[in-house]
Amino acid sequence: MDIEKRVKKVLMKNALKDIDPKELNIDSPLIEYGVGLDSVATLELVVALEEEFQIRIDESEITPETFESIKSISSHISQRI
Amino acid sequence: MSTVRELFLSSVKNFSDKTAVVEDNKRVSYRELGSMVGSFSSFLTAKGINKGDTVAILLPNSIEFVVAFFSIASLGAISVPINTAFKKEEIAFYVNHSSAKLVLTEVKLKSLAEDAVSDTNTSVAVVKGENAEWNITKADSNPPEVSIEPDDEAIYLYSTGSTGKPKRVSRTHLNLVALADNHTGTVGWTENDKILFAVPVSHTYGFGNFISSIKIGASIIVLGDFNRNRVLDLLEEESITVFPAVPVMLDMLAKTFLPEPKDLSSLKLVISAGAPLSERIFHSFYEKYGIYPRQLYGSSETGVISINLSDDIESTFNSVGRHVNNVEVRIVDENGNKVGVDEVGEIAVKSPSMTRGYFGLPEETKKVFRGGYYFTGDLGRIDRDGFIYIVGRKKFFINISGNKVDPSEVENILLKHPKVKEAVVLGVNDSDGIERVKAVLIADKGTGKKEILEFCRDQIAEYKIPRIIEFRDKLPRSPTGKVLKEELK
Structure with missing residues (x-):
């Protein structure tokens, strides 16, 4: 599975449980769905991404730009694996 | 001392x-x-x-x-x-x-x-x-x-x-x-x-x-x-x-x-x-x-x-x-x-x-x-060995990681939003048993979750902001008019 699909899977399982997967494409602004507005929820998403990709993501890497969309998260992760 | x-x-x-x-x-x-x-x-x-x-x-x-x-x-x-x-x-x-x-x-x-x-x-x-x-x-x-x-x-x-x-x-x-x-x-x-x-x-x-x-x-x-x-x-x-x-x-x-x-x-x-x-x-x-x-x-x-x-x-x-x-x-x-x-x-x-x-x-x-x-x-x-077990609470508040949230405080903030007509805030447990703040709102058509979240973010600490927001046309009420919160969980 490519990175974007895996990121989407993590998002749907953690931060966006009540959203229809068809509604979300790789460029959808995640802030519209509340992602990034709540630091605990964001941290939960980060640990889920760490688990999925087996990488260490530091709190300092959690920026609005990184978490803008599935595409931006995937791009950040692809530089780390 | x-x-x-x-x-x-x-x-x-x-x-x-x-x-x-x-x-x-x-x-x-x-x-x-x-x-x-x-x-x-x-x-x-x-x-x-x-x-x-x-x-x-x-x-x-x-x-x-x-x-x-x-x-x-x-x-x-x-x-x-x-x-x-x-x-x-x-x-x-x-x-x-x-x-x-x-x-x-x-x-x-x-x-x-x-x-x-x-x-x-x-x-x-x-x-x-x-x-x-x-x-x-x-x-x-x-x-x-x-x-x-x-x-x-x-x-x-x-x-x-x-x-x-x-x-x-x-x-x-x-x-x-x-x-x-x-x-x-x-x-x-x-x-x-x-x-x-x-x-x-x-x-x-x-x-x-x-x-x-x-x-x-x-x-x-x-x-x-x-x-x-x-x-x-x-x-x-x-x-x-x-x-x-x-x-x-x-x-x-x-x-x-x-x-x-x-x-x-x-x-x-x-x-x-x-x-x-x-x-x-x-x-x-x-x-x-x-x-x-x-x-x-x-x-x-x-x-x-x-x-x-x-x-x-x-x-x-x-x-x-x-x-x-x-x-x-x-x-x-x-x-x-x-x-x-x-x-x-x-x-x-x-x-x-x-x-x-x-x-x-x-x-x-x-x-x-x-x-x-x-x-x-x-x-x-x-128990007989003196160990205390907490099984519930009588007081009505939401517990977010040890920070207690008074639902009426959050409801009062939500009601200040110009598009929100009615607001009910309650605690719900997610699949891990962790309590979250949920808001059920009656609001003008087209009101989005994002604008509600941003409105809250300016006024109350982050842990009080509803994690789950649900829009409804009406609230379930008892014959005396009391909102039936259990039905909103």
Whole structure:
């Protein structure tokens, strides 16, 4: 599975449980769905991404730009694996 | 020893060369901390602070917080710790309600603090960060001699209610000394312990552990924010022996990816408090780090009530343990009568560290402080070995990682949004059993979740903001018109 699909899977399982997967494409602004507005929820998403990709993501890497969309998260992760 | 000043001076004298506080790369010994408190007390005196005045502390976990608290107490003044996550209106409430004369803060919170006190005579002093008004090298050290009695007030903490506003809880010098005695005497800490504070010391849980640590001459390592990797690095690098946490922190740490294993062999006590510890988190933390978290129970009204130090933690993990030294806990029925072993009732507590009541709320005080006991509003049972189990609560609030949220406060904020007609806020458990804030709204067509979240974000602390927002056309109501919250879960 490519990175974007895996990121989407993590998002749907953690931060966006009540959203229809068809509604979300790789460029959808995640802030519209509340992602990034709540630091605990964001941290939960980060640990889920760490688990999925087996990488260490530091709190300092959690920026609005990184978490803008599935595409931006995937791009950040692809530089780390 | 019966005042906070005596508690502090005793540690400065007995442990003078030991490390008292560590923050980033700064290390302060008890002797240095004693000098800092002398200097800061002079600074506060120059700011017009006298015995009986109230001083708000809007600071993260830091050396400055520690210095500020003990300086205020040494002058016989009263501290009001304020959560740095709070927004303008929230800070204004605490400052006004406590009649704080001065707000101590850091550079990055200066404008927020100034905005919050703009309609008052309260002044703001920046004591942390660049160009701070106070630092150890600038201030002189000539604090006044003040007579302090054990029954003088030392701190105002605030307890979340269900009335829309927090209730002020005053704790005296003697209450705080008793809290430290009871807690340290029970857990057996010594001056060789190193205690990591990632939980805020401005909150009753962090505060209780903080004052206990100083009393025993332990070293405290403070973190301004919870940062998983930093916590893990510190646990290893500083050979931390005690780590007070909340379940969400333990969950995050258990899930954190570790490229290499961590040596946490020094760690002997991981405390979980503020919210129930789930079986999943209990086991997953152990599997990752080889140490079981142990539950502690306390409240702003009483301080520490109990801690689970069981030898058989695996089978009692969901207990908050036995009462700490000098604290009595009983389970009572609706009429206030003690119930039998394992019978469920309300948990009532008698403690030398508990408050006398709520400021300005005689009716509420009469209701929950009766016959020398504080009626916690928590439902529980005590087994034949004296282990306390919490099974529910009578009070209506939402518990977000130990931060209590009053639903009516959030409802009032939501109702200020021009498109929201009706709002109901409640707590719901997610699949991991962690409580979340949910809002059910009747709003104008086309109102989006994002605009509601952003509106809330400007006005209330993040942990109070609804995680789940549901729009409905109408609310389920009883024949008398009461909203049926159970149907909204």
